[in-house]
Amino acid sequence: MQLIEHLNWRYAVKRMTGAKVPEEKVQHILEATRLSASSVGLQPYKIIVVSDEETKRKLSPLGMNQPQLLESSHILVFAAQENITAQHIEDYIALQMKIKNAPAENFQAYKETISNHLLSRTADANFNWAARQAYIALGTAIIAAAEQKVDATPMEGFNPAGFDEILGLHQLGLKSVALLVLGYRDEANDFLANAPKVRKDLKDLIVRFDAA
Numbered sequence: 001m002q003l004i005e006h007l008n009w010r011y012a013v014k015r016m017t018g019a020k021v022p023e024e025k026v027q028h029i030l031e032a033t034r035l036s037a038s039s040v041g042l043q044p045y046k047i048i049v050v051s052d053e054e055t056k057r058k059l060s061p062l063g064m065n066q067p068q069l070l071e072s073s074h075i076l077v078f079a080a081q082e083n084i085t086a087q088h089i090e091d092y093i094a095l096q097m098k099i100k101n102a103p104a105e106n107f108q109a110y111k112e113t114i115s116n117h118l119l120s121r122t123a124d125a126n127f128n129w130a131a132r133q134a135y136i137a138l139g140t141a142i143i144a145a146a147e148q149k150v151d152a153t154p155m156e157g158f159n160p161a162g163f164d165e166i167l168g169l170h171q172l173g174l175k176s177v178a179l180l181v182l183g184y185r186d187e188a189n190d191f192l193a194n195a196p197k198v199r200k201d202l203k204d205l206i207v208r209f210d211a212a
Contacts, residue, residue, distance in 0.1 A: 003147075008197060010146040012153045015190040016071035016183035025148045026074060026182065032144035036137040040114050042092055044084060044130035045137065046174055048077040048167055055166070062162035063179070068153050072183040077163060078138050079174035080130035083123035089115050131177040138178050145182060155179040 050056060051074045060069045069075060093111050097104060118126060138154060145152035156178055163176045187193040
């Protein structure tokens, strides 16, 4: 039940106090996100962590001047790979070999399967797939932040191309797809701070096909 309590506590905070989130809590959130589910395990994205005030000021106009961007402790930028290359797959197989302490031949069939699937698609198709993987990680980060009693506001209302330019993401083969702003709620100035959570009843959300 503790997880449900954490999720009931969280909401998309509109105003933050500017207080800094302790580094150990940020690292906990990032580690939980690292362990997030990912299709074929490839994790085709990176998380850019922005806590520098000058960089936040540059990014703010590109995020519709939403106050949380400047009032936050950290901005996490989830950026998907523009395309999936053979080198990405090679690197992933090498990581499998290292962690599992197994020879390359153990992964040959798996490598061929994912290579045939991913490398046959267009760059746009692979980017859209990578963006969906980044969103899975974003969801994990939101839950991890709630568990740490750190407020986390997901954002899509920003100029991705502008963020990419300021953060140099194109040179890394990345495009930003979503933001997660970390900080602490300013209850005195946030109109949502004490509002009830509005969600559909479970019966209106779930469609079940159960065994007879």
